[in-house]
Amino acid sequence: MLSAKNTSLLAGMLQQAALVLIIRYSKTKNADGDDSSGPSYLNSVAVASAEVFKLCLALVLEIITTRKHAESQNAGSQRKGDGIVSHLGRTIRPMLICSDKESVKLTVPALMYLIQNNLLFVALANLSVGIFQVTNQGKLLTTALLSRIMLKKRLSCMQYLSVALLGSGVAFIHLSEHWAKAEGATRPEVEKDQNQILGLTAVLISCFTSSFSGVYFEFVLKKSPSQLSVHCRNFHLASWSLLLAFVHILSHDFEQVKEYGLFHGFDSWVVLVVINQG
Numbered sequence: 001m002l003s004a005k006n007t008s009l010l011a012g013m014l015q016q017a018a019l020v021l022i023i024r025y026s027k028t029k030n031a032d033g034d035d036s037s038g039p040s041y042l043n044s045v046a047v048a049s050a051e052v053f054k055l056c057l058a059l060v061l062e063i064i065t066t067r068k069h070a071e072s073q074n075a076g077s078q079r080k081g082d083g084i085v086s087h088l089g090r091t092i093r094p095m096l097i098c099s100d101k102e103s104v105k106l107t108v109p110a111l112m113y114l115i116q117n118n119l120l121f122v123a124l125a126n127l128s129v130g131i132f133q134v135t136n137q138g139k140l141l142t143t144a145l146l147s148r149i150m151l152k153k154r155l156s157c158m159q160y161l162s163v164a165l166l167g168s169g170v171a172f173i174h175l176s177e178h179w180a181k182a183e184g185a186t187r188p189e190v191e192k193d194q195n196q197i198l199g200l201t202a203v204l205i206s207c208f209t210s211s212f213s214g215v216y217f218e219f220v221l222k223k224s225p226s227q228l229s230v231h232c233r234n235f236h237l238a239s240w241s242l243l244l245a246f247v248h249i250l251s252h253d254f255e256q257v258k259e260y261g262l263f264h265g266f267d268s269w270v271v272l273v274v275i276n277q278g
Contacts, residue, residue: 019276020129020136026269027125041265042253043121046273047114048245053278054238059095062231066091095235102224103236109220110240112213114248117277119206126199135203142211150215151222 027040123132147153221233249257256264 015276019273020124020132022269022272022276023121024124024129026273027121029269039256039260039265041270042249042256043118044245044249044253045257045262046121046270046277047117048242048249049274050117050277051238051242051245053274055235055242057278058231058235058238059092062095062229062235063091065229065231095232102220102226105220106217106233106237107240109213109217110237111244112209112216113237114241114244116206116209116213118248119202119209123199123202123206126194126196127203132199132203135200136207138204139207139210142208143215146211146215150219
């Protein structure tokens, strides 16, 4: 029987693998030019839609968690529980306050997550799934280093060795790619319209932004004097990310949105991307 920790790790691995495959397919399924309905869906709109899904999910989880906690307390004290309306009011009120000092601090990881999620689409449109998956493991290396610097976490000798082996493995994969190109070998999985340099740059920057945002978010939670739940903080984080995502759409993709519509190119695969990324 798997423990809760191992179950969470397994679920995270499956979710990440599915996300990569779905994004890759959704961005390349019409790359042959047969689709004359217009350009592919906008990465910025998909990212913004994922943030909306995160908001809804965080809100639902917070309501369920606080309701169960209240029911357990009332059962222990033999008191009558509050009504649904009053419970929803007490639960939602702190989630809508994003102007306090602790919530404003979340604009930093919100911006980092926004950059990371947009670069994920760029990387998968220009790299094969295998190369992306290997290179993306570099975020474990940057997360370990940033956790040591920002959170003062101690790493064992085995953890340092694991980090060193991981970095060596990522470097070896890219050196083998370079050697193959130098020898004139052709790789059938590399498509003509792919830019591997752009893809590698995107995934490397994504590794840093992912690590920094995760470590900084943990740092804010540990240093925060308020007793807000993780779901409430996730709601605040998604709120800032959604605001920044709309700014990105208006500043970068407004002309295409005006011509084709906000959700142009969305289909069942893109919906799966939004749900999986959220």
